[in-house]
Every structure is written in structure tokens, then in C-alpha cells.
Amino acid sequence: MSSSLIIKKENFKVEETIQLTGSKSESNRALVLAALSKGKVNINNLSAAADTVTLENIINQQIKNKNAVINVGPAGTAMRFLTAYLSLLGEKVEITGSERMKQRPIGTLVNALLSLGADITYKEVDGYPPVLVNGAFEQKTKHILIRGDISSQFLTALLLIASSLPQGLELEIMDELTSKPYVDMTLAMLAQSGIKHSWKKDTISIAPQSFNQSTLTIEPDWSAASYWYSVAALSEKSKIYLPHLKKDSLQGDSAIAGIMSLFGVTTIFTDEGIVIEKVDYEVKPQLLDFKECPDLAQTVVVCAAILGKEFSFTGLETLKIKETDRIFALQTELAKIGVKLIETQADIYQLDCEELNIPQSIKVATYEDHRMAMAFAPLATIIEEVIIEEAMVVEKSYPHFWEDFKKIGFEVSS
Numbered sequence: 144m145s146s147s148l149i150i151k152k153e154n155f156k157v158e159e160t161i162q163l164t165g166s167k168s169e170s171n172r173a174l175v176l177a178a179l180s181k182g183k184v185n186i187n188n189l190s191a192a193a194d195t196v197t198l199e200n201i202i203n204q205q206i207k208n209k210n211a212v213i214n215v216g217p218a219g220t221a222m223r224f225l226t227a228y229l230s231l232l233g234e235k236v237e238i239t240g241s242e243r244m245k246q247r248p249i250g251t252l253v254n255a256l257l258s259l260g261a262d263i264t265y266k267e268v269d270g271y272p273p274v275l276v277n278g279a280f281e282q283k284t285k286h287i288l289i290r291g292d293i294s295s296q297f298l299t300a301l302l303l304i305a306s307s308l309p310q311g312l313e314l315e316i317m318d319e320l321t322s323k324p325y326v327d328m329t330l331a332m333l334a335q336s337g338i339k340h341s342w343k344k345d346t347i348s349i350a351p352q353s354f355n356q357s358t359l360t361i362e363p364d365w366s367a368a369s370y371w372y373s374v375a376a377l378s379e380k381s382k383i384y385l386p387h388l389k390k391d392s393l394q395g396d397s398a399i400a401g402i403m404s405l406f407g408v409t410t411i412f413t414d415e416g417i418v419i420e421k422v423d424y425e426v427k428p429q430l431l432d433f434k435e436c437p438d439l440a441q442t443v444v445v446c447a448a449i450l451g452k453e454f455s456f457t458g459l460e461t462l463k464i465k466e467t468d469r470i471f472a473l474q475t476e477l478a479k480i481g482v483k484l485i486e487t488q489a490d491i492y493q494l495d496c497e498e499l500n501i502p503q504s505i506k507v508a509t510y511e512d513h514r515m516a517m518a519f520a521p522l523a524t525i526i527e528e529v530i531i532e533e534a535m536v537v538e539k540s541y542p543h544f545w546e547d548f549k550k551i552g553f554e555v556s557s
């Protein structure tokens with residue numbers, strides 16, 4: 144049975160409302176905080192993302208079952224957060240994931256946890272999942288030196304458990320910090336749960352302290368909103384309502400509003416959410432930096448390529464260690480429309496659209512990466528059909544993506 148979906152622009156509606164699910168990043172933090180708080184922290188509007196459902200099931204099941212093998216599938220944050228959380232609980236458990244998860248690094252986090260006093264070993268390859276959490280945790284130090292340039296998720300995993308550590312935590316960040324807004328999100332959600340911190344120079348400190356009675360309300364997912372910005376940017380005219388998104392978001396991916404203004408999409412913030420609208424605009428290529436919002440890169444790179452605008456991009460280094468090597472995946476799929484994504488200097492990538500040639504029908508491979516499927520889907524706005532292979536990968540963060548595509552007037556069939 145084919146798991147491809149064929150997307151056709153049938154009755155694309157110029158005006159539509161799309162209700163996005165909750166932020167996967169906020170939800171996964173909230174789940175760990177709620178579990179650690181033992182009922183004090185409550186959650187409102189949890190995401191329907193498969194990664195969130197996976198984490199929620201594991202956290203609930205883990206409390207009852209000892210000696211378990213738990214499988215996070217493709218969920219990077221779940222893998223990293225659970226390694227820290229279950230170490231602190233002193234569980235005896237193997238944490239594994241998809242084949243790709245076994246290629247995504249975790250050594251920096253495991254080393255930090257070992258220094259803190261956890262007992263963790265590797266089941267297969269040093270530095271990579273599966274990890275074996277071997278029980279008893281006895282804190283040896285509170286000061287940890289950690290690299291910031293591989294994944295901010297390592298820092299978040301430690302910060303989430305910091306206030307529950309007997310001595311608290313001082314996290315000294317070495318090297319440049321990648322994806323910083325995700326660390327800010329973690330600290331903001333800790334604050335909403337009653338946990339205070341200080342951030343002086345390169346060190347974030349959290350003393351042992353208890354959670355307050357609180358409710359974390361999850362905002363809709365701005366990374367998911369980016370695909371609607373791309374649909375708007377590629378359409379001649381459109382107006383899309385995205386309820387409950389806020390200007391003062393905890394999500395760094397709200398940067399999509401500013402980025403997409405360069406593509407002629409305006410954002411109006413209202414008390415009910417946002418309205419995005421395509422206006423007449425001459426797109427002028429420039430250099431865009433994705434270091435603080437890496438999950439937006441595919442949306443924007445693909446959108447610029449389709450428009451034949453030779454933007455250049457930086458801050459893409461971590462894309463190689465996400466759900467797939469996203470640089471390779473982009474290069475391979477953009478070649479199908481005659482566009483090259485060339486590394487011209489270290490971490491500067493330039494679009495070459497000289498041979499842009501978009502066929503009326505195109506088949507896009509998705510590399511087990513939800514963002515590949517969703518970044519290419521808006522291409523259906525301008526051609527007859529787009530075939531997305533293994534289209535259900537979207538479930539990872541946005542399970543009703545194809546339903547919403549139908550809602551806005553695309554025909555989606557298998």
C-alpha cells in the first residue's frame with residue numbers, strides 16, 4: 144500500500160481559519176515539570192504531536208513499571224529529557240529510539256549527568272542511544288561545564304531537573320549556545336512553575352526549590368504556523384487566521400513573522416490570535432540566520448527556492464543531526480526543481496536558482512522528517528500536483544496537517 148499523498152490545488156480558499164495544535168516544545172517541557180511537581184503544575188492545551196503523546200505515555204507508564212525498555216521513536220526532546228528525568232528518579236531502564244535516534248548524539252548530556260552523579264552506560268555505541276540508566280542517583284557536584292553548540296536540548300534536559308537536585312545546579316556553558324530561545328523557553332516555563340534562576344555571564348544557576356501550584360497554558364505551535372506563512376507567500380492573494388498565537392511568545396519560531404515579511408506576508412496580531420496576509424511586494428534576497436530558529440529553515444529555504452529568490456542562509460550547522468541530515472535532504476529534493484543549495488563558505492549556504500524549472504507534477508521524498516513533508520506541501524499552491532511520500536511523517540509535530548490542507552481547499556488523496 145502506498146503511503147504517499149497527492150496534493151492538488153482544487154478550491155484553494157483565499158480566506159480560512161486554521162486551528163494549530165499546541166507547541167511540541169512547550170508541551171514536552173510541561174510534561175516533565177508536571178511529573179516532577181507531583182501534581183502542583185497542571186497543563187492546559189497539551190499538543191497532539193506524536194512526540195508529546197509518546198512522552199506523556201512513557202512518563203505515566205514509567206512511574207508504574209520498573210526495569211522497562213522504553214522507546215521514544217523519533218522524538219529527540221523526549222530522548223534527551225527522559226535521560227535526565229529517569230536518571231534523577233534512579234530508575235533502571237533502557238531508553239532507545241528509532242534507527243535515526245541511534246545516530247543522534249547524546250554524549251554531552253550523558254557526560255554531564257555522570258558528573259552530577261547518575262549511573263548511565265551505553266548499550267551499543269558510546270555517545271549515542273540506546274542508553275541504560277542503571278538506578279541510584281547520588282549528587283556529587285552542582286557545577287557542570289557543558290558545550291552549548293551541539294543541541295540546546297542537553298541544557299534544557301538538565302535545567303528541567305535542576306530544582307529537584309539535592310544541591311541544585313550551576314550550568315556553565317562553553318562554546319556558542321545554539322538554539323538559545325529554547326533555553327529561554329525552558330527558564331520561562333520554570334518561572335511560571337515557581338522555579339527561580341539566575342543567568343550570569345555563561346552560568347545558569349538554579350537552587351533546590353519546590354514548585355508552586357500553577358497552570359502552564361501551551362500556546363499553539365509557531366513552527367507549524369510557518370507552513371501557512373509559506374502557503375501565503377506562494378499564493379497571489381490569501382488571508383489566513385491562526386487563533387491564539389501571541390506576539391510575546393515563548394517560542395523562538397515566532398521569528399517566522401519577521402522573516403516572512405521579507406516575502407510579502409504581513410502579520411496582524413490581535414487579542415484572538417494572528418491574521419497573515421499576502422500583499423504585493425518585491426522580494427529582495429538577503430542572508431538569513433537560523434541559529435536561533437533551526438526548525439524554520441526548511442520552510443524558508445524551500446519557499447525562497449520555489450520563488451527563485453537567491454537568498455543565502457547561515458546557522459544551519461545543527462540541521463545535519465536532526466530527524467535526518469536536513470541539508471542533504473533539501474539539496475536532493477530542491478534538485479528536482481532545478482535549484483542548488485551550495486555551501487559557499489563554512490556554514491553559509493546560497494541558493495542557485497539559475498536553472499529553476501518546476502514541473503507540473505513532482506514527487507517529494509520525506510526522509511522520515513515531518514518538516515520535509517510540510518515544507519514542500521505549499522508547492523501545491525502553484526503547480527498541478529505534489530506527491531508527498533510517507534506523508535504521515537507529519538504526525539511527529541502536526542498530526543492534522545493534511546486535514547488542515549483539505550480545509551483550506553487542497554485536494555488530498557492517496
Ligand SMILES: O=C(O)C1=C[C@@H](OP(=O)(O)O)[C@@H](O)[C@H](O)C1
Nearest residue numbers: 168220294295296322325438461
Ligand atoms: O528544546 C526543544 O524543544 C527543541 C530544540 C531544538 O533543538 P536543538 O537545540 O537541538 O537545535 C529544536 O530544533 C527542536 O525541534 C526542539
Ligand SMILES: C=C(OP(=O)(O)O)C(=O)O
Nearest residue numbers: 217218219220438465466
Ligand atoms: C528537531 C526536531 O525535533 P526533535 O529534536 O525533538 O526530534 C524538530 O521537531 O524539528
